[in-house]
Amino acid sequence: MEHSHFYAQIDRYAYTNALAKCSPITKGFFAVSALLISVSSSSALLSATIFLITTIVTLYVAKIPFHFYFDMFTLPTIMLMLSCLFIALFFGYGEKLAEIGMLGFTWVIFKNGVTLSITTFLRVESALSCLFFLVLTTSITDIFITLRKIKVPKTIVELSLLIYRYIFVFLEVSAKMNTAQTLRLGNSGFINRIRAIALVAGNLFIRTLEQGERTFIAMNARGYDGNLHVLEDLPKPTKIALIGIALFDAAMLVLIILTISIGVI
Amino acid sequence: MLFRLEKLSYCYSDGTLALNEVSLSITKGERIAFLGINGSGKTTLLNHLNGILKPTSGTVYYEDTPLEYNTKSLLSLRKKVGFIFQDPNDQLFAPTVKQDVAFGPLNLGYNQHETRKLVDQALKTVGMNEFAEKPPHFLSLGQKKRVALAGVLAMQPEAIIMDEPTANLDPIATSEILHLLLRLNKDAGITLILATHDVDMVPLFATRLYILNKGKIVSEGTPKEIFSNVELIRNANLRSPRITHLFEVLKKEDNLPIDDQLPLTISEARKEILKMLKKQPNS
Helix, strand or coil, rough: CCCCCCCHHHHHHHHCCCCCCHHHHHHHHHHHHHHHHCCCCCHHHHHHHHHHHHHHHHHHHHHCCHHHHHHHHHHHHHHHHHHHHHHHHHCCCCCEEEEEEEEEEEEEEEEEHHHHHHHHHHHHHHHHHHHHHHHHCHHHEEEEEEEECCCCHHHHHHHHHHHHHHHHHHHHHHHHHHHHHHHHHCCHHHHHHHHHHHHHHHHHHHHHHHHHHHHHHHHCCCCCCCCCCCCCCCCCCCHHHHHHEEEEEEEHHHHHHHHHHHHHC | CCEEEEEEEEEEECCEEEEEEEEEEECCCCEEEEECCCCCCCHHHHHHHCCCCCCCEEEEEEEECCCCCCHHHHHEEEEEEEEECCHHHHHCCCCCCHHHHHHHHHHHHCCCCHHHHHHHHHHHHHHHHCCCCCCHHHCCCHHHHHHHHHHCCCCCEEEEECCCCCCCCCCEEEEEHHHHHHHHHHHHEEEEEEECCCCCCCCHHEEEEEEEEECEEEEEHHHHHHCCCCHHHHHHHHCCCCHHHHHHHHHHHHCCCCCCCCCHHHHHHHHHHHCCCCCCCEE
């Protein structure tokens, strides 16, 4: 078992956080509505507000440790910074902010390019915070049952359910194969490493086919009839929580209108 | 008669004859072990008892009715005969323990309320009710095996078939599974059929056993009958239980006055030693 694995850790928090017993409908409503609002507006103030609120809820209400939450942001933030740098350097028109002479070229940085870069950065971070809130507080079982409740096509839900479970089985298998290769010095040097990864990938592919067949047989042995039935016991959403979230959403929408009318970014 | 196999042969698509005219019968309430080395045909044989494999020739009878291989009759067979696979990862597919155990009863058409009761009961029986909400990948192998057993128990079967139920388990997990199985047999009257090569475990478990070698049944009898024929055991590339082997050596090499019927388990060995020392057991 790979307890220390990052994905397994996310899963663990999803089952053990302080909001685990809260209705997934409430949590999903909060995360998805905040996400939609934040991506539909280009206001930096709004994005920052949503980011702060979801982060506070994740850290202080759901009680996810700060360092773990921080780690989750590291990688996407690095990628995002690169893209935003690109936007700031190459996008925009009109009012110039700076001109840089370089290799015989004159490089122009525009004011609205920089603005776009900043708003994009905040927008993506706030969207991520909404997503991380959902992922860290809601177990995958609850998400599947909720998806089924809101009439997402069965095939998609059932496929995701099986994929989810076997991700962990194959994570374990690939970790074992990787260790076996390392012990026989398969990971020494760049070329060897590439070769080793290719071997694991090829092997895993065949393993998945075999596993699929065995799982199907095992499911048949327990009377599988082509329909995956699940126990549907979910905590009911409380009205007060739903109303609270609706009010929060309304406040954010008002904030959008305000920022447009007074001209704040 | 719960199961009866008549001249059952099975040939894999690559031409390997895995079973060669196997005939046998199993009555209700028995604890049967199929003993044989890897590749002797044990798993193939078990797969026929639950309709997973269809014989190339020969017939499987369940309660004196020949097995049919359409969806409906297979479903009604699988309601009565549970199957536990060697690798619990093949069996546990649901995101939580509870959901996995619920899979069988829901397939049988029990409603949510009835299913919840069956799941609770099954998890209690195997001692895993604390883990109901956990995902299977947080469990140890022994715990996964017990959950797989609960998944079958929740369907309230008449018979349970197990492929190597104690393979790769530590000594404590092995003995827990073994005691659990014996209790199910005694209390619920569930017929148990398992395949194994663990010869030390067989005398503790089985009321009757079959020795398989190269797809054929080479011998059948109680553990006492089977293990008294050392020649036969060795021809099937198996060995006697350790304790039996020790008594065999003590008898043959050291001429100790030991009964012809060699002990198969620790408790039988204890009696034998006390008898030699003319001492009463300390109860």
